[in-house]
Amino acid sequence: MHLRHTIPALAACATLALLPTAGAQAAPEDTKITIHAAPGKKVVPFCETHKCIALTFDDGPSTNTTKLLATLKKYKAKATFFVMGSQVKKHPLLTRNIVKGGHEIGNHTWSHPWLTDLSSAEIYKEINETQKLVKKTTGKTPTLFRAPGGLTDDEVIAVAAKLKLVRIPGTVSTKDYVKDYRHVDFLTTAALEAAGRNEVVLMHETVKETVDSMPKVLAALQKQGYFFVTVTKLLEGQTLVPGESYPQEEGASGEVDEGDQLTGPDGEV
Numbered sequence: 001m002h003l004r005h006t007i008p009a010l011a012a013c014a015t016l017a018l019l020p021t022a023g024a025q026a027a028p029e030d031t032k033i034t035i036h037a038a039p040g041k042k043v044v045p046f047c048e049t050h051k052c053i054a055l056t057f058d059d060g061p062s063t064n065t066t067k068l069l070a071t072l073k074k075y076k077a078k079a080t081f082f083v084m085g086s087q088v089k090k091h092p093l094l095t096r097n098i099v100k101g102g103h104e105i106g107n108h109t110w111s112h113p114w115l116t117d118l119s120s121a122e123i124y125k126e127i128n129e130t131q132k133l134v135k136k137t138t139g140k141t142p143t144l145f146r147a148p149g150g151l152t153d154d155e156v157i158a159v160a161a162k163l164k165l166v167r168i169p170g171t172v173s174t175k176d177y178v179k180d181y182r183h184v185d186f187l188t189t190a191a192l193e194a195a196g197r198n199e200v201v202l203m204h205e206t207v208k209e210t211v212d213s214m215p216k217v218l219a220a221l222q223k224q225g226y227f228f229v230t231v232t233k234l235l236e237g238q239t240l241v242p243g244e245s246y247p248q249e250e251g252a253s254g255e256v257d258e259g260d261q262l263t264g265p266d267g268e269v
Contacts, residue, residue, distance in 0.1 A: 045237045050227045051197050054234045055079045056170060057205035058108055058146065061087050061094035064211045069101050071211070075218040077228030079103050080168075081205065082146040085110035085130030092137045099138045104230035106144035107131060107165060115147050120155045127159055144168045144231055161243030168231050169245060170202030176210045188213040195221055200231060200247065 046052070057068065060083055072079055081098050083105055088095045098105060109115065109126040118126070127145065135141045145165035147156055152167065160167055172194040174187050181187065187209050194201055203210050218228070235246055 043237075046227075047198060047229065047234055047236065051225045052229045052234055053195055053197065053221065053226045054200045054229055054231045055203065056082060056106075056146075056168070056200060056231065057203050057210075058082045059084055059087070059112065060205040061091040061098065062206045064205050064208055065091070065094045065098070068205050068211045068214065069097060069103075071214045071218065072103070072228075073101060074215075075222055075228070077218055078230050078233070079228065080106055080144065080231045082106040082108035082144070082168075083130070083134065084108050084112055085126075085133050088130070088133050088137055095134070095137050099140060104144070104232055105134055105138065105140065105142055106146055106168060106231070107134070107142040108146050109148055112148045114149055114151050115156045116151045116153045120159065123156055123159045124162070127163055127165070131163060131165075146170070157243045161241075164242045166240045166242060167245040168200060171198075171200045171247060172196070173202040174210065176204050176207045182207055182209045184209045184212045188216045191217045192220055195224075195226070197226075198234060198247065200234065 055077065057079060058081075060081055071077075081103055083095065083098075095105070107127055107130050110130050111126065113122075113126060115123050115126065131141060143165060144167075145160050145163075146168050150169045157167070174190040174194060175181050176187055176190075181190070187207075191201065191203070191213060205211060221228070238246070240246060
């Protein structure tokens with residue numbers, strides 16, 4: 001069984017719509033999310049004309065969140081945080097601070113299980129309970145979902161679609177989930193080597209060395225002309241189908257290698 005973190009990168013325009021899967025009836029208007037351009041102005045997708053990259057952080061909020069938010073603010077960087085419901089429950093203020101900083105929150109399940117080992121009802125509870133708590137805590141309902149370990153099957157996809165969530169595995173990863181790689185210099189190099197226009201970089205804010213590497217990473221990428229945007233900004237203008245995986249690009253890879261020494265389904269991948 002492969003642990004996949006896939007998806008390449010597409011740039012886009014100005015309408016972000018969540019639609020039903022192919023073959024289903026057209027979604028009612030209230031299931032669509034539209035980003036409107038300013039009146040009288042031509043709609044131009046930001047990442048079509050700018051060198052964008054989406055940095056994403058899993059498994060929080062955590063004791064590292066405040067430091068990470070301060071670093072992102074210093075470099076005028078926006079990011080996407082795939083949070084766990086159990087952590088949101090422990091750290092409601094930190095969760096609100098993520099949103100207050102202009103960042104995006106995605107759903108990373110309640111307790112970080114391998115979803116492919118669960119029943120459909122259990123999968124639904126893991127994702128839906130997180131949806132409800134994030135909404136209660138921040139006033140915003142996530143539209144993005146990342147499965148722990150990238151493990152999905154037809155039941156996971158069906159639940160994501162039912163909850164109007166699109167899947168964002170990530171296009172590249174620093175592999176900070178591997179204990180042997182948890183050194184600041186290594187992870188700094190890994191992030192810079194993984195960087196590319198329209199990439200979605202998978203990292204973990206629970207890994208202290210990742211957070212400590214961010215000042216050098218952001219400074220270097222900023223000098224290279226990158227704009228740090230949320231995943232939603234990166235996908236702006238595309239029509240997104242709930243349950244499907246984005247960004248989409250044929251031949252994309254970014255898998256977690258089966259030989260990697262992972263720490264298990266307890267908030268690590």
